[in-house]
Amino acid sequence: MRHYPLLLAHELRMLAVSVATYCAAVLFLLLMGLIYFLVLYGYNSQIESDPPMAQYFQLFFIPVFFVVPLLTMKSLAEERKHGTLEAMLTTPATTLEIVLAKYSAAYLFYISLWALTLLFPYIALLFLPGVRDDSPMRDVASLAGGYLFVAASGLLYIGLGILASSLTRNTLVAGMLSFSMLFVLIMCGYLARNMSLHDNWLIHAQAAVDYLQTFRTLEDFSRGIVDTRPFFLYASNTILVLGVTTLVVESRAAA
Numbered sequence: 001m002r003h004y005p006l007l008l009a010h011e012l013r014m015l016a017v018s019v020a021t022y023c024a025a026v027l028f029l030l031l032m033g034l035i036y037f038l039v040l041y042g043y044n045s046q047i048e049s050d051p052p053m054a055q056y057f058q059l060f061f062i063p064v065f066f067v068v069p070l071l072t073m074k075s076l077a078e079e080r081k082h083g084t085l086e087a088m089l090t091t092p093a094t095t096l097e098i099v100l101a102k103y104s105a106a107y108l109f110y111i112s113l114w115a116l117t118l119l120f121p122y123i124a125l126l127f128l129p130g131v132r133d134d135s136p137m138r139d140v141a142s143l144a145g146g147y148l149f150v151a152a153s154g155l156l157y158i159g160l161g162i163l164a165s166s167l168t169r170n171t172l173v174a175g176m177l178s179f180s181m182l183f184v185l186i187m188c189g190y191l192a193r194n195m196s197l198h199d200n201w202l203i204h205a206q207a208a209v210d211y212l213q214t215f216r217t218l219e220d221f222s223r224g225i226v227d228t229r230p231f232f233l234y235a236s237n238t239i240l241v242l243g244v245t246t247l248v249v250e251s252r253a254a255a
Contacts, residue, residue, distance in 0.1 A: 003093040007101035015071070015109055024070035028063045028113050035059050036120045053142035057222040060150060061186045064157060065179055071109055072161025073175035075102040076249065081169045085249070099162065099246050107158045114150050118143075142222055149221035149230070156234045157182060159241035166248045 015021045039056045076099075079085035088098055121143075164178035165171075217230045 001097060001100075003091075004097045004101055007093060007097055008104050011075075011101050011105035012108070015105055018074065020070045020074065021109065024067045025113055028067050029116060031063050032117050033120060035062070036117070037124070040124060053146060054219060054222040057146040057149070057218055060146075060218065061182075064186070065182055067110065067113065068157050068161045068182060069164075069175035069178040071106045072102075072158060072165050072178060073171045074165070075106060075162055076165040076245075077168055077171045077174040081171070089249075095250050096246050099166075099242060099249060103158060103162050103242060103245075106161065107154060110154050110158055111151060114147065114154075118147075145221035145223065145226055146218075148226060149218050152231050152234045153218075155238040156185075156241065159238045159245070160185070163241050163245045163248070166245045 036056055076085065079088065089095060160181045161178040164181060165174040167177060168174050217227070220227060221230075
């Protein structure tokens with residue numbers, strides 16, 4: 001892994017000058033800011049059954065659907081389109097180092113965008129006089145749990161985006177494929193859980209479905225209940241996805 005730091009620095013520079021990166025950042029911050037203040041307004045105006053931070057993080061998938069494709073769709077598809085991927089593979093750097101560098105750069109930007117949303121409670125405190133220091137929107141346990149979930153799930157989401165980018169030369173197709181993978185992963189667990197509640201033949205699989213159910217895990221984390229099993233789930237599947245991506249890149253280069 002001697003060449004990994006140099007490759008990572010290069011990928012970070014490429015993301016820093018990419019128009020798609022700034023589009024993703026602006027759209028993400030505007031959307032999450034809107035969601036935050038709408039949840040805050042709803043909490044102050046009426047009695048809600050769920051804690052406000054739980055409501056806020058339950059909508060995390062909305063920006064994920066477009067931020068992850070925008071950050072990852074050019075990573076390998078653009079290299080293949082311009083023929084630079086083959087040139088990179090002729091250097092002393094290994095295929096795994098190249099894939100990990102592109103993955104790490106996208107993941108760091110993804111986490112950085114979420115880290116910027118930590119400013120929302122302070123902005124609300126400065127500009128909204130009705131918000132107190134002890135507001136539930138500033139609950140440390142809920143914030144920590146929610147962001148831990150975002151960091152853990154982001155490992156797999158970014159990995160899927162990199163995998164999608166390795167499967168095609170067209171960046172638009174890579175973005176659509178990434179969106180489709182994320183949609184299936186996030187939403188099908190929710191649908192499967194609801195179906196299992198009404199079908200007797202699926203009752204025996206309830207525990208497994210709950211373990212894979214994104215929103216159930218998110219609900220626990222956003223309430224400050226942290227379980228180690230989701231970390232293992234996301235980390236192990238990320239390793240699998242990156243391994244498949246490495247094999248795909250090697251096979252495409254050899255073809």
